[in-house]
Amino acid sequence: MRPTASTAKLLAGFGLVALFGCRGEAYDYGGGNIDFDPERPGFDEPEPIEPYDGDDPIVLEAQANFPTGIEFHQKVIWRTCTPNQGVCHNAKEYPDLRTPASFVSAFNAPCNVQAGEYQSIYDGCEQPGDRVQLGGAFDTTEIELGWIEYIPGENNDGFDGVPDPDAPGLHIHLRQALTTDRTDAWARADFSRSFVIEGSVEQSTFESFTTRWWLVGDGSHLIGEVRNYQTSQAEALAVIGNLVQGDANRNGVFGAEESEPASLLVPGWPESSYLIARMRGEMHGDEIPGSRMPLANQPFTIPEMLAMFCLVERYPQDGDPTALSGPIDYNNCTFAEDPESLNLLGQGVTWKGRISKILEFNCGGCHSEERAEADLILVGDGVYDTLLGASTQLPEFNLIEPGDAENSYLYMKLIGADGIDGAKMPYDPFSGEGSLTQAELDDILTWIVNGAVEDE
Numbered sequence: 001m002r003p004t005a006s007t008a009k010l011l012a013g014f015g016l017v018a019l020f021g022c023r024g025e026a027y028d029y030g031g032g033n034i035d036f037d038p039e040r041p042g043f044d045e046p047e048p049i050e051p052y053d054g055d056d057p058i059v060l061e062a063q064a065n066f067p068t069g070i071e072f073h074q075k076v077i078w079r080t081c082t083p084n085q086g087v088c089h090n091a092k093e094y095p096d097l098r099t100p101a102s103f104v105s106a107f108n109a110p111c112n113v114q115a116g117e118y119q120s121i122y123d124g125c126e127q128p129g130d131r132v133q134l135g136g137a138f139d140t141t142e143i144e145l146g147w148i149e150y151i152p153g154e155n156n157d158g159f160d161g162v163p164d165p166d167a168p169g170l171h172i173h174l175r176q177a178l179t180t181d182r183t184d185a186w187a188r189a190d191f192s193r194s195f196v197i198e199g200s201v202e203q204s205t206f207e208s209f210t211t212r213w214w215l216v217g218d219g220s221h222l223i224g225e226v227r228n229y230q231t232s233q234a235e236a237l238a239v240i241g242n243l244v245q246g247d248a249n250r251n252g253v254f255g256a257e258e259s260e261p262a263s264l265l266v267p268g269w270p271e272s273s274y275l276i277a278r279m280r281g282e283m284h285g286d287e288i289p290g291s292r293m294p295l296a297n298q299p300f301t302i303p304e305m306l307a308m309f310c311l312v313e314r315y316p317q318d319g320d321p322t323a324l325s326g327p328i329d330y331n332n333c334t335f336a337e338d339p340e341s342l343n344l345l346g347q348g349v350t351w352k353g354r355i356s357k358i359l360e361f362n363c364g365g366c367h368s369e370e371r372a373e374a375d376l377i378l379v380g381d382g383v384y385d386t387l388l389g390a391s392t393q394l395p396e397f398n399l400i401e402p403g404d405a406e407n408s409y410l411y412m413k414l415i416g417a418d419g420i421d422g423a424k425m426p427y428d429p430f431s432g433e434g435s436l437t438q439a440e441l442d443d444i445l446t447w448i449v450n451g452a453v454e455d456e
Contacts, residue, residue, distance in 0.1 A: 001185025035244050058339040059330055062303040069311050069324035073100050076304045080294050086401055095264055103184035104321045106264040111274035118147070118240060120290030120439050121248045123276060124262040124283070131203065132172060133211065135185030142209030144175035145191070146247040150226070150238035163214050163223050168210065170234045171222040175246060175254065177219035185215040189224070191243060209233065247290070248297040267319060290439055299450060305342040309335040349447050351384050351454045358440050362426045393421070402452035405445050415441060
């Protein structure tokens, strides 16, 4: 088959004559018309959205910079929440926010699946716990798991009497106390989970741990002996996420009993979305534990926050992923009436509300008026003003430089940064290390990045 002369001329312009072996002669190969009308799938045209035509500069800026959900993801979510090639929120760290599709999957998705430190878990994120059943002499019914912890140490010889609540071993805290006269016994603890299979709810035992168990307190606390060969299994059981813990934050409240677990993003309800609450530090007046987000980049500006609120508020309830490619409706967005209220200071991470308490609790023993190590006082009146002044160790650095953590001597000392002499603080003489938790360090970082505000 050879192309027609006109086609050959066109092909020659692209250097394709040799490919077809064409010498310019006419050739009729019967045309290529399709003699039927294909039936294409129907697509509903989205209803037109009237753009915002008011005079609020914040709304106008948001509308100009982020007219669609796709552009909001590209310019804000991808830049702020997945920096360093997606190190922060990628396929290995929940939630994955790298792509528009993964961002859409955050709608109606559960929160805090990989919580890290238990102190950072919000009650509203807690799921119904896995079930625990002990056999042997205990022979219990299934009881909901509150939380589980492994405390390393030698207990291979058991305990003399009732062990201390913080004794070495595998600690299981239950939703309710065991009804038994036994204080200890050999037994196998079976952990089971509910699954929905073909419309019916079924239980499946997926892990077991056999050892000698002791009852502590009212019988809702079990301590299991951990022998050397069981150490790795005990460690794995205690990792948050391996077992669903009904009271994962260990505060005595089983969140799933209080209300339906929160979602990362709730269509129509940005103020009830956990992802937004982690950025603001509060939800419906309740403080959200854990470090404020984002950690590795600057916080959202007010126009960026307005775009997210309006996107979530107008997002369809069925979670239609194509909605992300459509325009964000700023004209009918409730939050466009008062965008200033969406500033990311929120509640909690201020000097008076949070940071002073962290330093007082962890640093007050060595940096009080009575004992001012290195001439530094971190407890009492006037400390906030002191922190904005120069460090005595490196006078070219202020203790706290609002908006710039890397030039804040105190923060760099707390994280043990390179170039800062001496041990990381606060110094724990028992472990020889600094004792702030990662969540506390994250809060201090968030406070500095947001301007080191004294109070709201």
